Amino acid sequence: MAKLAQNFAKYMIYARMQSKGVVERPDVIGAIFGQTEGLLGNELDLRDLQQTGRVGRIEVNVKTNKGKSFAEIIIPSSLDASETSLIAASLETIDKVGPCDAEVEVTKVDDVRNQKRRYVMDRAKEILHAMMDSTGMPDSQRMADMIKEAVRTWEVGNYNGLACGPEIEANEEIIVVEGRADVINLLKNGIRNVIAIEGSKIPQPVIDLTRKKTTTAFLDGDRGGDLDLKKLMDIADIDFVARADAGKEVEELTKKEIYKALREKIPANQVGEKRQQPAPVAQEEAAPEELDENSSKFLTRLLEDLVGTRAAYLVDQDQQIMTKMPLSELSEMINDFAGVYAIAIDGKISQPLVDLAKKRGVGIVAGMGFKERVDAGHVKVFVMEQQESA
Structure with missing residues (x-):
């Protein structure tokens, strides 16, 4: 970079002169002083x-x-902008240099401070580059993790000494988890109405909150989670229960796993029934193997396509998709379609869904698994879990 202008200067006036004869430097300087004298006072x-x-x-x-x-x-000028502009404009009144006619044109007026700012920025880049070469710079993933961790730690609140999200008091629904790490993981994934019990004893503030708000217990998929659930069910007012997959902890779940577990929460009053009903028996009784290989492959493709969409497909007898709709609107929108042969959903099959299929004369219901033991009757039930285990 070129050397900076004199320290006192705020602006630099640049002009170009052309004469119709040969002149020297003293002639030009003399013209500048002589022909602008008295012009501006x-x-x-x-x-x-x-x-x-x-x-x-x-x-x-x-x-x-x-x-x-x-x-x-x-x-160079240390005058203000308006005075510098006047000096620059006065140069263009020069029409003679030495013995020759001449013209002067101001080409630009630079703000020296901008020049200094550019120098500072360029130099800062050089210094940072040198720092990166000598000390190394964390990769993008590590930097992202550092920022996320800082934000998560900042967002963790305190409710009567318990780790919680910032919306624990404002929200009408709350999620109860086991520890601070669980709170941080849910905050990272956008869930802010969460509170931790943080210990083997259920704190009284949590018990009081469960009596005032709709409460979901979201617990680890291990024996510790079973014990915490039992204690919560005994002394707190729990409305729903969500669990991490077997052997997993809430603090290590991905965003997709968290939302999947919360979507599949069950009413607290069904928790005991679910424990007493082995899932494999329910699946064997509910899903007779009456589908041919072609139909099974077709339904598997549909279910794979639906994963994460919270939607449903209606299919006709010729295996043609009639429509795709939000799962929440299935019970109403199915009435608008005739000749529905199969329903495929991004969710677990429940008895109300099977009853809807019976009522509408649907032959097949396909889903990701079973929410409960179902009485399928004449309806064929197909689940992805069975296909994967086959």
Whole structure:
């Protein structure tokens, strides 16, 4: 980068002169002082401004070519913007340099402070580059994790000494988890109405909250989660129960796993029934193996396509998709379609869904698994879990 202008200067005036004859540097400087004298009054006289240090040394570079002279003029100024503009404009009134006619044109006026800012930015980049070369820089994933961790730690609140999300008091629904790490993981994934019990004993503030708000217990998929659930069910007012997959803890779940577990929460009053009903028996009784291989592959493709969409497909007898709709609107929108042969959903099959299929004369219901023991009757039930285990 070129050397910065004189320290006092705030602006640099750049002008170009062309004469119709040969002139020298003293001729140009003499014309500048002589032909602008008195033009702007005594306060903006160039000689006085230079003597007081408000205008710097005028630089003139003259070149001659084919009997004509050309000059580059540079004038540093510490005046304000409007006064500097007047000085610059006065240069264009010069019409004679030495014995020759001439023209002067101001090409630009630079703010030296911008030049200094650019220098600072460029130099900062060089310094940072040197730091990266010498000390190494964390990769993008590590930097992202550091930022997320800082935000998560900042968002963790305190409710009577318990780790919680910022919306634990404002929200009408709350999620109870086991520890602070569970709270942090849910906050990271956008769930802010969460509170931890943080210990083997259920704290009284949590018990009080469960009596005032709709409460979901979201617990680890291990024996510790079973014990915490039993204690919560005994002394707190739990409305729903969600569990991490077997062997997993809430703090290590991905975003998809968290929302899947919360979507599949069950009413607390069904928890005991679910424990007493082995899932494999329910599946064997509910899903007779009456589908041929072609139908099974077709339904598997549909279910794979639906994963994560919370939607449902209606299919006709020829295995043509009739429509795709939100799962929440299935019970109403199915009435608008005739000849539905199969229903495929992104969710677990429940008895109400099977009853709807019976009522509408649907032959097959396909889902990700079973929510409960179902009485399928004449309806064929197909689940992805069975296909994967086959």
